[in-house]
Amino acid sequence: MRTSNRWRFIVPAVAIATIVSGCGAGSTTKEQSNPVEQAKTGIDYNEAVELSIYASSSSFTEELFKTRIEEHVRKKFPNYKLKYVKPGSMTVPDMIATNNVPDIFLFALPEMQKNLFPNGLQYDLTELINKYNVDLNRFEPGLLQTFREVSGEGKLYGLPESTNPHVMFYNKDLYDKFGVPYPKNGMTWDEAYEMSRKLTSFQEGVSYKGVALFFRTVLSNNEDSLPLIDAKTERASVNTAQWKKQFDNLKRFYELNGMLTGYKPGSDGGTELTSFYTDKNMAAIVSPFSGYTRDGMKDMNWNMVSVPVHSENKGVGLQVEPRGIFIANTSKVKEQAFHVLMHVLSDEVELANSKAGKTTSLNNETIVKSFASEIDLLKGKNTSAVFYNKVAPSPQAPALSTNAGNLLSKEFDAVIQGNKDVNTALRNAEDTINKAIEEEIAKTRK
Template structure:
């Protein structure tokens, strides 16, 4: 098994070891960042809530140890668990770490949002250093302001199994391909050999919808109108459905499952999926058993060269924090080249546009073996599609789109009819939530 034991050791290191910043440059000056607040020396405790509920050991490796190193006067109280219960119990939270997809349920729902505009202006914080779509998302969310600063991002890429391509003498997928060209590759690879059914292309449908390169929303962000019945959206869905309508694909009964573990297993365990579209931060231990590589997702003819949408994570300064300047100081540090170089080497796509940070992606000692020989530039797209505004109902709408896709594949329902019926179901579900 390729590097399996080594990779298991890597996972252990990530979750339980202290991070080593020896390879990082000294802390940046305020000029580089555009005015990071001057370090305050008074002892202070900041409470950080992580929506992902990662164990504290992991948080310390990724963020906490850096806070201790750079801000020794700051004590971090790390909390996870049920946010509603924490709020009810009176816990005062200073910073919230969450993805853009969960911002509504973890920040806006509790009125934790706090516009950073005054702090950004006061300290001349330079947002132009940040990946533009991560800023645009916040501008949309905060009506021109910013509630959070990005710390990392991810998107979608196309992972492929070299051995399956070699077995059937099919050329590897290439950067710059269109979806039509990928379809032809998938058609050649969806076949039976020695009693084994191979699948050319599989995907996580929910991820593909939320990251779609055409930036088509399933629901209108301001009116909550269901908009996935449009011709353009139907075309987006049809593009992916055709891959699963190839002869032989009907045996992949979990094609439209939102359980990503099923799709991962087809690629890593049974290894009968030649290509798998999934997150750029995917790095499970089982991947080391596969002779894999990665290329960017193919592009649409009408959006040539446009990558999928960015899916960033942010630190949010809460409205209830009594230590806003100290918290903003730490948030600002997480966007410096120094810290972003640290995370980039860890294989987490950076949110700064600094070339020296981008070129170090995945080159940290912990990941050198895992990423050796891989097409790493595919994991950090040159450009992202404009981001779709996320609302508390976005996931509901996209869930019903997946249901329509499933009806089309397994119940032979016309996709346009399926989308119309799903739109009605989505509307009813959203209305039932609104009246509560």
Template sequence: MIKHRTVALMVALLLVPSFMVACSQKGGNSDGGVQKADQSTPKTEPTVQKTDYKGGPAELLVLDINSGTTDEQFQKFFQDPIKAKYQDIKLTISRDGLDKLIAAGTFPDLLLVSNASLATVLEAGIPEDLTAMTKTYNINLGQLEPAVVQQMQKLGDQKAFYGMPFAMNYGAMVYNQDIFNKFGIPYPKDTMNYDELLELGKKLTRTDSGTNYIGVMPPDLRQMYWQYGVPVFDKAKGKAFLTSDQHAKVFNQLKQFYSIPGYMEKSNYIHSTDLFFMEQRVAMYPNWIAAFITFFNKAGSKDKFNWDLTAHPSYSDRPGLGKEVDFHMAVVNKSGKHREAAYQVLLSLLSVEVQTQLSKAGRLSVLKNDDIRKAFGSDSDIYKGKNLQAIFKVSPSPLPEASKFDPKINALLNGEVSKNVMVNGTDINTALRNGEEKANKEIVEVAQ
């Protein structure tokens, strides 16, 4: 029962609407760990050894923890491709909580999880190290986005590869061309740093004919720390860590956006996405490229105003690094009875055919393949004629060291700490110090 409560607690803490909690580092393991990427292999086709499945009939339970895979996508990207090759392998998806399945003694064969929440299944002792599998099937990791591979190697402490990435997200910035035209301001460049974005945002934040226009809605404090690679927990000390010069520096960068005259509306410093996608009074909005499809579809506004894309903004002292790395992976249960069948699912997910389908549906491929990237979002036609390739002019930012307490700390940063500075006028250092003290009290309570 203690184990079950521990896992339940981990799930509650980690399964929040956020992503990314670990730091990327280059390189593999020269002592028999994850094989090094072969950069000489062509990009057009992933190197995978074609082997016949001889594992016999297998019914695999797939648990979707937080990959966002819909029933339609599960059938299209998982079930149908496997059924076309192996009639003996059948897949069933579950959306029950991991703690519920474990308590019932029903263990999934495969788990779909974000890199942010891999700690959940690691805590439960589930993932198989796929290093041997990548070698057996000759999977060339050099075919995958480098930031994704580096993140996976970091999560495995450079010794293990605990899941197979199958889809990723990418930061971008969407902007309203009509607002720029209205005020005679040149469109944003394909790549900008936050200082440049701030100055552009100031020019566009104004009131005209009774309408309040906001130049830019910046990321929240949690995301700003992720992108800069600043951790919020010190593992060595086992405590929250929010009071370094870097923490204050990043917060000050964000505060400048919030402090633009006209940005705050009735003490509200976090605005709804409706202001951009429905009301059309926000000029620029950085977020995930996949999220824009959801927002435009929800608002039904993709053709109601003129808009285009640029790369996600970077820090001036970290040029070329955009929004933090974010991806989803398929994890194999090391105790599963049908691991050979599970491997076939992973190989299918990495195929050019399935990766192309994923890309068309609005989920970026993990393969470094320009043709697949160009097909991104084509099923919805939202990005037709848009400057989509601009988003790839920056690379995903490596993530800071992560902990199971991060979601709790991040919620505190985005809520109480940010509000104290922007609404109550507390200075940044004091707000961070108070936030750190409160976080540590809550961490002690959770540990008990």
């Protein structure tokens, strides 16, 4: 199944007042506090409420919390007090044991499965979405489908807040050196492979590499929406013809003579990204977009394009693992927390955060075109690469939390080193993932 609308970056969506009354995204606080509007929405913007917010990722610093959430919420709801719960300060079970469960969580979907479901903290937003007539068509369909699939019941326990899509970074200096045209958005894997052949060579004592891959995430987020684990049977689902196609497509890039020179066995592709900006002998790499923030990228003459796709899937890129914003079912202020969610995901706030480099989940051309306009490192870069392709919808996620992606990546690593053929690697991956599943099941029964 494919999404019908182009994916957009995740930035804050329209305020509830905008959603309900149809007001423009640029409404002022004074207008939003209008008694007539309050009567329509039932929202008291002057109510004094305290809410706590927890983000599991250490990258979501207190500074980001203030600039991306708190400052915007304060303007909309002047008497709302938001408390930042430092990432890693307490485990979710400890939060429950001490009655300190936050009202709002910011979790990547695997973290949601690991922390909300087992502890019974998930809360279905459907009732509040219906009550306030929230237009879900504002969001990229593929992302919403991913959230519904993860629930296993088609419910919305959260909404997409941000994501880390993939792009293909390239070293402009090496393309200039070899006289090869720069890559473009919309390339196929076959075109990327032919380009890699022209760029992989040995000259003046230096082994130059063409296109490399951050292959763990590329495999796990494959464009064909192939699951690692079948959600219904809770068994591995990688020893298939479709997964063989994935392995065959990617391994050929490493079969070019010289591509494994200096390669570090045991890599999941992450060291390839490091090599891209440290050794500077790699022409391009398919990588999570967040790679641009690494210090070494500042010293490179680089740009980016969209991830290559299969010709039969033209325009459909990789899956993404969005970070979601969730309300705990233990919260005593669910409606107020929902007001915060919808304001943080408003056109007004999303536009501001998009300019500051936050991706958006909204189908809003103005927000998309504004992306990263205030980020110096991305000035002059082809930021359209991030949202050029549609998002491949994620398959239904299993209830189990395993390291299936890492186990599959390990087998692919063995293939490109020539230690295993593809069929053997996929059989081994199937066995090791099933073993991990059994171990996980055994833990839950203790």
